[in-house]
Amino acid sequence: MLDIDSAGALASQAAPLPLPTPDAHAYIVYTSGSTGQPKGVLQNHRNVLHNIFVHTQFLNITPSDRLTLLSSRASAQAMTGIFSALLNGAALHPFDLRTRGLAELAAWLIEDEVSIYHSSASIFRELADTSLGDMTASSLRAVKLGSEPVSRKDVARFQNRFPPDCVFVNALSSTETGTIRQYRVGHDTHIEGDAVPVGYAMPDKEVVLLDESGEPIASGGVGEICVRSRYLAIGYWQNPELTQRTFVTDRDDPTIRLYRTGDLGRMGADGCLVCVGRKDSRVKVRGNRVDVSEIEVALLGHDAVKQAAVVERQDDHGRARLVAFIVAARTAEALRPPALREYLGARLPRHMIPAAFVLVDEVPRTPAGKVDRTALPAWRATSGEGGPPRDLLETQLADIWADLLRLDAVAIGDDFFELGGDSLLAVEMAIRVEKACGVSPPLHDLSSELTIDRLARAIVDHESRSTRAPLTAVQTGGTRRPFFFAHGAVASDGFYCRGLARALGPDRPFYALQPHGLDGKPLPSSIERMAADRLDALLAVQPKGPYLLGGFCAGGAIVLEMARELEKRGERVEIVVLIDTNAANARFRAWRRLVDGAAFALRLSPMTRRALFRRGRTFLRGLKRASGRGVSEAALFVAKKPYSVLRGARTHTDAPAREPSDPRLLVWLEYHHALDDYVPARYPGRIVLFRSNHLERKTPGNFAAGWQHVCDSLEVHEIAGDHQTCVTTHVDELGTKIRGYLDAIS
Numbered sequence: 024m025l026d027i028d029s030a031g032a033l034a035s036q037a038a039p040l041p042l043p044t045p046d047a048h049a050y051i052v053y054t055s056g057s058t059g060q061p062k063g064v065l066q067n068h069r070n071v072l073h074n075i076f077v078h079t080q081f082l083n084i085t086p087s088d089r090l091t092l093l094s095s096r097a098s099a100q101a102m103t104g105i106f107s108a109l110l111n112g113a114a115l116h117p118f119d120l121r122t123r124g125l126a127e128l129a130a131w132l133i134e135d136e137v138s139i140y141h142s143s144a145s146i147f148r149e150l151a152d153t154s155l156g157d158m159t160a161s162s163l164r165a166v167k168l169g170s171e172p173v174s175r176k177d178v179a180r181f182q183n184r185f186p187p188d189c190v191f192v193n194a195l196s197s198t199e200t201g202t203i204r205q206y207r208v209g210h211d212t213h214i215e216g217d218a219v220p221v222g223y224a225m226p227d228k229e230v231v232l233l234d235e236s237g238e239p240i241a242s243g244g245v246g247e248i249c250v251r252s253r254y255l256a257i258g259y260w261q262n263p264e265l266t267q268r269t270f271v272t273d274r275d276d277p278t279i280r281l282y283r284t285g286d287l288g289r290m291g292a293d294g295c296l297v298c299v300g301r302k303d304s305r306v307k308v309r310g311n312r313v314d315v316s317e318i319e320v321a322l323l324g325h326d327a328v329k330q331a332a333v334v335e336r337q338d339d340h341g342r343a344r345l346v347a348f349i350v351a352a353r354t355a356e357a358l359r360p361p362a363l364r365e366y367l368g369a370r371l372p373r374h375m376i377p378a379a380f381v382l383v384d385e386v387p388r389t390p391a392g393k394v395d396r397t398a399l400p401a402w403r404a405t406s407g408e409g410g411p412p413r414d415l416l417e418t419q420l421a422d423i424w425a426d427l428l429r430l431d432a433v434a435i436g437d438d439f440f441e442l443g444g445d446s447l448l449a450v451e452m453a454i455r456v457e458k459a460c461g462v463s464p465p466l467h468d469l470s471s472e473l474t475i476d477r478l479a480r481a482i483v484d485h486e487s488r489s490t491r492a493p494l495t496a497v498q499t500g501g502t503r504r505p506f507f508f509a510h511g512a513v514a515s516d517g518f519y520c521r522g523l524a525r526a527l528g529p530d531r532p533f534y535a536l537q538p539h540g541l542d543g544k545p546l547p548s549s550i551e552r553m554a555a556d557r558l559d560a561l562l563a564v565q566p567k568g569p570y571l572l573g574g575f576c577a578g579g580a581i582v583l584e585m586a587r588e589l590e591k592r593g594e595r596v597e598i599v600v601l602i603d604t605n606a607a608n609a610r611f612r613a614w615r616r617l618v619d620g621a622a623f624a625l626r627l628s629p630m631t632r633r634a635l636f637r638r639g640r641t642f643l644r645g646l647k648r649a650s651g652r653g654v655s656e657a658a659l660f661v662a663k664k665p666y667s668v669l670r671g672a673r674t675h676t677d678a679p680a681r682e683p684s685d686p687r688l689l690v691w692l693e694y695h696h697a698l699d700d701y702v703p704a705r706y707p708g709r710i711v712l713f714r715s716n717h718l719e720r721k722t723p724g725n726f727a728a729g730w731q732h733v734c735d736s737l738e739v740h741e742i743a744g745d746h747q748t749c750v751t752t753h754v755d756e757l758g759t760k761i762r763g764y765l766d767a768i769s
Contacts, residue, residue, distance in 0.1 A: 045069040051260050052099050054198045063260030064099070064198045073254040074201035075106045077225050081205055082165050082192070086112035088138045089162075093118055093146060099198040100169065104141055125149045129158065136162040144171040145330060145388060151180035152329060152352060158185045167192040169202075171394065172298065172316050173219040174323040182210050195221035195248075195298055199256040199269075199282055203228040203248075204296050217324045217370065218317075220297045221288075228252045232290055233283070245299055248286040255282050287314070313345065313375050321370045325363070327352050330386045332394045333377060345377040348399050350386055358382060360438055378440055410434055415512045415519050416460070416479045418747040423455045424475065439473040449473070456482075460518030461497070482518070493537050494560040497521055501530030506571045506765060507561055508600075509536040509578025513694045519751050526758020527765065534564060536578065540690035548629070550577075550701040554584030561585065568594035571765060575750055577694050579604025580701050583733075587706055597768045600761055601712045603746050606729035608702040614639050615702045633700050709736040711764055713757060715749040716741070 043049075049068045053061045078084070090108045092115055094100040108115035116135050118128065128150050132140065140163055142150075147168055150158075163186055168177070173193045181191040191208040206222025208214075224230065232246030233239060240246030251273065258266030273279040289297045300314035315333040322331035329352035336346045351358055360380045367376045387398035412418040417435055424433045428442050439449065456464045464482055494507075497520045506527060510517025517535050524533035536557050539546045547553045561570075570589060574582035579601035586596040608615070615636060622632035712730055727739050740760060744753040 043068055045072075048257070050102070052097060052102055052198060054099075062262065062265070065257040065260050067257055070201070070254045070256065071102065071106065072110075073227065074103060075110055077202055078103055078107050079111055081202075081225075082107075082139060082167065084108075084111045084113055084139065088113040089116055089136060090114065090139045091116055091118065091132075091137055091141055093120060093142045099196070099201075100141065103201070120146070132158065132163065133161045138162050139165045139167070141167045141169075143388075144168045144173050144177060145386065145394060148177065148180065148323075148329065151177075151184055159187075161186060163189050165190050165192060167194055169194040169196050172300070172320050174320045175214045175217050175219060176324050176326075178208055178212070178214050178219055181208070182212075193219045193221055195286070195296070197284055197286075200228065200250050200252070200284065201254065203230060203250050203284075206295070217320045218297060218299070220291075220295050222296060223294055227254055230288075230290075230296060231281075232288055242292070243289065245287055245289050247302060248284045248288040248296070248298070250282045250284060251279055252282075253278050253280075255280050315345070318345070318347065318367070318371065318375055318377065321367055322347060322349065322363075324370075325358075325366055327358050332386045332396060332399060334396050334399055344379065345375070346379045346381060347377040348381050348383050348386060350384065351382060360440070364440060376440070378442075378444070410436070412475065412747065414479075415517075415747055415751055416482065417475050418751040419459055419519055419522075420456065420475050420478055422748075422752050423452060423459060427452055427455065433475060435475040435479075437474060444473075459522055461521040462518065492560070493557055494564060495535045495537060496532070497535050498524040498527075498529070498531070498533040501528075501532055503528075503531045503765075504569070504571055504768075505532035505534055505565060506573060507534050507536060507565075507582070508572075509538070509557070509574035509581045511538060511574060511576035511578030511581075513538045513540065513577060513691050519754060522754040523750065523758050523761075526755050527762045531762075531765065534561075536560070536574075536581070538577065538690070538694065540693065546690070546693045546697070548697075550580045550697050551584050553697070554581045555588065557581060558585050558588055569597045570594065571597055571600075571768065573600035573602070573761070574604065575602040576604060576746070577698050580606075580698060580703065583703060583706060583710075586708055587704065590706075590708060596708050598764060599706075599708060599710050600764065601710060601730070602742075602750060602757070603713070603715050604728070605698075606703050606733055607725070608640070608700075609729045609732035611636075611640050612702055612704070633696070636700065703733050706734045708734065710734050710738075711761075712737065712739045713742045713749070713760065714739060715744050715746055 046067050046069060049066050049071050051063045051065050053063050084090070084107055088108075088111070090104050090113055092101060092104045094104075096105075096117075105115060107113070116137055118131055120128070123131075125146070131137075132150075140147075147166070166181060166185060166189060168191075178191060181189075185191075187210055191212075193206045193208065194202050195204040196202040203225055204221040204223065205225065206220045208219070229251040231239060231249050231251060232244070233249050234246055255270060258270060269283060271281040271283075273281060285302050287299050287302060289299055291297065300316035315335070318333045319331045322328050322333070328349055330350035332348045334346055334348070336344050347363075349358060358380065363380050364376055381400070383400065387395040389395045411432070412421045412435055421433045421435070424430070424437075424439065424442070424444075427448060428439075428444060430442060433442065439452070444452070453464050456462070460482065462482055464478055495517075508520060508523070510520050512519070517537070520533065520535045524531070527533060539553055539556070547556055568589065570586070572582040572586055574580070583599055583601070583604075586599050589596050618632060618636045618639065621627070622635070627635070710730055710733070712728065714726070714728060726741075727737060730737050730739070742749050742753065742757050742760070744751075749757060
């Protein structure tokens with residue numbers, strides 16, 4: 024050790040420094056740390072000189088050459104550049120990338136007439152992709168890359184932008200071994216596949232591929248790349264245990280040692296080696312071994328990808344996820360996750376496609392120019408694209424996804440794979456959807472983008488509406504009386520009925536009455552006519568009572584009218600189960616009769632009659648509120664409002680509103696108008712009403728939702744969830760309560 028303060032005095036001493044032997048220590052140089060904690064590698068003079076000899080021989084370095092020095096001065100790559108220049112009488116040209124940046128690099132190479140370029144693949148890509156990246160006019164005759172996987176697109180960059188007499192060299196090397204393989208590429212070389220080989224043997228560096236137990240790999244197999252040589256590093260500074268574990272002395276020749284590089288490779292029949300990644304870059308994701316470098320090479324083949332780094336990250340629930348960080352070469356539109364998944368799907372197995380793609384401005388590097396994976400930004404699965412579910416089917420799917428992916432909520436525009444899903448989870452998701460909805464989701468139609476809204480639409484479209492019967496047998500068999508249920512899912516389909524039928528017990532036949540309009544035919548003009556049309560389908564299954572009926576939302580109004588008609592025919596209806604069905608119009612029967620009479624006498628159109636009923640209903644509600652504040656308030660209200668009721672009806676036009684582009688929404692609007700116009704008559708039978716919190720908010724203070732004006736035998740229960748989740752997320756709880764009533768009747 025030398026004291027730097029006294030270095031000048033030492034230099035002035037007359038005594039010459041001792042001449043080192045070939046086996047004497049030359050320097051300690053640290054590894055990059057890209058695969059873990061940096062390690063101090065101890066080299067002797069013999070090894071350094073041998074590496075310079077190989078570098079000189081294969082690049083034909085002469086005193087007229089000018090070599091780059093782009094990496095950290097304390098790296099193995101710098102040692103090769105420094106001594107290759109000095110020991111051959113060539114010029115060494117340092118360029119500080121940190122202070123000058125990549126933008127100046129191309130102009131600097133031309134200005135300094137550099138002939139041999141040496142860097143990592145990442146820096147080369149930046150050079151080739153800059154606006155000044157056309158190097159055809161430069162003095163370069165050799166471009167050597169190392170430290171990172173090289174892709175076929177890197178070769179294309181070289182062939183398109185560098186001088187025709189320049190050669191491209193892909194090298195495999197390490198701080199412990201120096202260069203062990205090289206692959207030379209010319210302008211007419213064709214590369215098969217995405218990865219560029221690391222090539223053929225170097226002098227005195229034998230490469231063998233071994234398995235985990237140290238046995239040779241069969242021809243064509245993948246094994247760890249191990250180097251047998253006399254010219255390997257002495258070991259690791261102050262780490263004898265790691266040295267002994269990594270460097271193994273040959274049993275037959277003590278001058279030869281074996282070094283396990285940690286790289287994985289496959290040897291061709293001609294002796295050409297292809298590096299397929301590192302052991303420490305292999306991660307296990309849902310039971311599959313994945314090499315992230317292979318994914319990176321595939322991504323780098325995409326025209327819109329400038330840089331890529333893939334890492335394993337843990338989601339909020341501790342599950343391993345592959346995350347790709349990407350620097351865009353051009354517009355980010357081409358890098359939308361669905362497009363990238365489709366691109367990778369043609370090149371990699373499904374389990375190797377990342378769960379998320381994150382666009383970044385740059386990929387961080389170590390001082391040696393390698394990708395610094397530890398410095399990549401944090402990532403977590405997020406949800407929120409497109410808003411919450413809009414109908415019952417979307418709610419069912421969102422519940423399944425949230426449970427499967429362990430998320431609090433899922434939005435309809437969230438992509439399944441971006442949220443952390445993979446091929447195995449997709450299969451499990453499909454099984455759950457089939458169990459909950461009774462249909463197998465057509466995932467093959469959604470290979471590029473799998474979202475809640477697209478999946479729901481595909482399921483509905485997959486089920487042929489044109490051939491759907493008005494009555495569907497959801498659950499058959501059993502000895503109990505069947506339960507007929509109008510599911511009311513007018514914007515999608517009643518797939519939730521499968522879960523409800525299951526909750527009622529396996530011995531209860533369950534028939535779902537389909538809403539009108541889903542077959543493309545015109546809707547009947549009123550709830551009463553819809554009920555009459557569906558009653559024929561019910562009677563075809565059960566001609567005689569007693570009957571058990573139920574309905575959700577608009578379906579509840581329809582089954583009530585069916586029950587009234589059955590009672591008129593002398594049949595007995597044991598129970599009508601209503602779920603979130605409103606009967607707020609029940610107390611406006613007198614006003615409805617008055618409006619119907621006026622409409623008949625004045626020959627008003629149906630739309631005008633409907634508008635008059637609604638405005639009068641609003642007036643009566645306002646009058647009730649005003650009366651509660653006193654007689655004077657009521658008188659003032661009556662004096663002002665009647666004219667507006669008549670004016671609103673008179674100015675109402677019959678011009679149809681612009682139809683929605685989605686036919687399902689049009690059906691929903693027609694049902695909405697029919698329900699808004701529906702006034703239930705008195706019903707002598709028994710009604711059990713289940714109300715969600717959603718309906719309570721819409722009709723505060725009216726817990727019976729108007730049904731107390733319809734029948735005397737009424738029971739009301741509040742259930743968990745809102746208008747959609749009460750029959751999807753909480754269907755088991757609802758089904759258990761309904762089952763108690765049905766079993767008691769039986």
